[in-house]
Each structure stands twice: as C-alpha cells, then as structure tokens.
Amino acid sequence: MSESPLSHHEQHEAAANERVHFGFWIYLMTDLLMFAVLFACYAVLHNNNVGSPSAKELFTLPLALKETLLLLTSSFTCGIAMVTARRGRQTATLVWFLVTFILGLMFLALELSEFHEFIHEGYTLQTNGFLSSFFILVGTHGLHITSGLLWMATTLFYVMKRGLNPPLVRKLGLLSLFWHFLDIVWIFIFTIVYLGAYV
C-alpha cells in the first residue's frame, strides 16, 4: 500500500472537520431561507413603484453584469486559493485570497456607488415598496459580502502571523464555502432583480 493509514490524531481531526463543516452548512441553509423570504418580498413588491421610476428605468444592465463578473471571478479565485491552502502553499494562498479580497472590495464599491446614485436622485428605502424590497434584498447581500471581507482580512492576518496550520485551513474552508454561497445568492439577484427588470 502506497498510502499510510491515517493516524489516530488525523482521524480525529477529519471527524472534527466534518462536524464543523456540517454545522456551518446548517447556518448557510438558514441564511438561504432568509434570502428566500427577501426574494419573495421583492417578487411581490417589485411593481409597486407608485409613480416613481420602475425597475427598468432605474437599473443599468452593464453595471449589474460588471458586478456579477467580479463576484464570479472572486468565487473562482477563492476556490483556487483553497486548493493551494490544502496543499500547504502559504504564499500562493495569501496571493489568491488577496486577489479574492480585492475583487470582493471592487464589487462592494460598485454596489455602494449604485446605492449612492439612487439615494442621491431621491430614490430611497422609504420611496416605495419596490425600492424598500430592493434595498433590503441587495443590501442584505452587501452586508454579507462586507462581513465576508472582514472575516477574510482577519483570517489572512492570522495566516501571515502563525503560518498555514490545519485549524486555519479549516477556517479558510468555511470562508470559501460562505463566499461561494454569496456568489450563488448574487446569481439570483442578477437574474431576478436586474435581468428580470428588462423582461
């Protein structure tokens, strides 16, 4: 046999990984339910613009595409970062996660600029049902992205300080799961909110 069987310690570690991973998965699924409710609100309220501009008049598709491509690419680089992290290559992990972080930051900047533009033109959370549900849905996603970025920054700080040890790899694994999850939620925001406004 070319591979040696796992030591007792490694088996223990693997079982712990499974448990933590599953616990985090349950959190993600409840979070997904929350997003589903916000999507339902948007689906119900998106035509209630009460004289203000409609979704089609307000949204610009190229901006939404840019946001989508940024987040999609960051999801990809995050996956690559995890592959390198599991192979124990610390520098590559840091570089790929840094790329992910910058892409995430760019996404957030675009989203905030869009929000700022709407609010500047006088279309706020309180304008009508459509905008309330829009700001809450997309804003909740943006808050998740923000917390993901903070989480990434602190974890990367510890990687630099302590080196790429197994508990940190496990944490990065959960972080990447969270990041992919946010990408999936965004796909539906892109489809339902932005593309949906034009069909």
Added chain:
Amino acid sequence: MSQQHKPREERGTIESYVTGFAASLAFTLIPYFLVRNYHGTGKTMVVTIMALAMIQLVIQIVFFLHLGRGPKPRWELLFFYATFSMILVVVGGSLIIVHNLHSNMSVGDQEKRLVDSEAIYQVNGKKTGACQTTKANHRIVITNGVVSPLHITADQCDTLTFISQDSDTHTLVFGNDPTHDTYAGQGEISLRRDQKTDTLTLSEVGNFTFHDSQYSSLTGSFLVVDSSGY
C-alpha cells in the same frame, strides 16, 4: 485511506474550479445577451432566464461547493433539499397568493364597484358616467294596465317617475319580454299598493323598453339622449 474518513481536502481540484468558472461565465453571459437583444416582455423570456439561473445554480453547487461528494450519509445534501423545498413553498406560495389577491381585488375593480354603487360623479377629475345633478322630470302613468305615454324622449340626467293608479302591483322590468335587463344598474321598478311611485335617474344613454313582468302587454319605452355635451 479509509473511505469513511476521506478528508474534505481531497475534493476541489484546479481543473474542477476552471471548468466551473468557464461554465458559470457562459451561463451569466447567455441570459445577459438574451435580455439585451430581446425587446418587449414575455413569459417565455422569464422562464428561460430562470431556467438558465437554475443551471447556473447546479454548476456552482457541483464545481464550487462540491455538494454531495462527501462520505455517506450525505446530510448536507439532505439538508439542502429540505431548504430548497421550503424555499419553493415560501416563494411560490407568496407569488400565488398575491397574484390571486391582485386579480380579484385590483384597485381598478374596486373603484368601478364603488362608483356604480354610490353613483360617484367623478374620480380624479375624470367623469364616471353617473349624474351629478338631475334636470327635468318626466312621468309615465299606468292606469288600468295602460301606459301613458307609450314613449318618452329625455336628456341624460333627467329623471323619470313611474306612477301607478292601479290597485294591483306592477313590477316593471327592462328589455323586451321575456328578457330581464337592467337600467343603470337597477333591475326592476316595483309599484305597489303602499308605494305607487318610483323614480329613475336617467344616467344611461340609449333606447330602452320596459314591460310588466306579469302582464306582457303592458309595455313602454324611453329614449335617453346625450344632448348636454356632458
């Protein structure tokens, strides 16, 4: 290495991420250009982009989340299915309920109902067809089952009073016998021993006939013309 404790570390490879990324890009750009080059609205388009989003979801789940590739039993997958069903119920249910509410209780329908039942003259400066004030009064007298006069011509928003001098009850309905139509929302004119007169506001324009629901020979007609530039 025992299959039971195959570590999660073994799952994602560079190749799987590259494949997933390429497929995701494709399924982002396809709906984007479909929508950009397609003008107008359509259910087909909604279904198409939602289907493409679902394919995108599957791609991301398989290539990025690696769901369903862990050791059995696959609790994560099970939990995902449960969540997905709940989402279908919540989102689908909300849409069905609100769609139903919207088609049965739309503002337009409610307004029309209110205008008809309360004879509201205008809404937001738009005339509804109901009369604001009434003008001249016309009379139709029924004596021994004979209508006098047999025909009346009146302007819109005049009033028409039916008077019965008989001891019998006359129930007048609109339309030619045997049809029972309505005039301006009113189904019949009832002239009884204790209440021998009844007045109509002539808000509806046109030529109308009426007859007694029992004695079909008792008939008459009235023409309402829109001469006021109303």
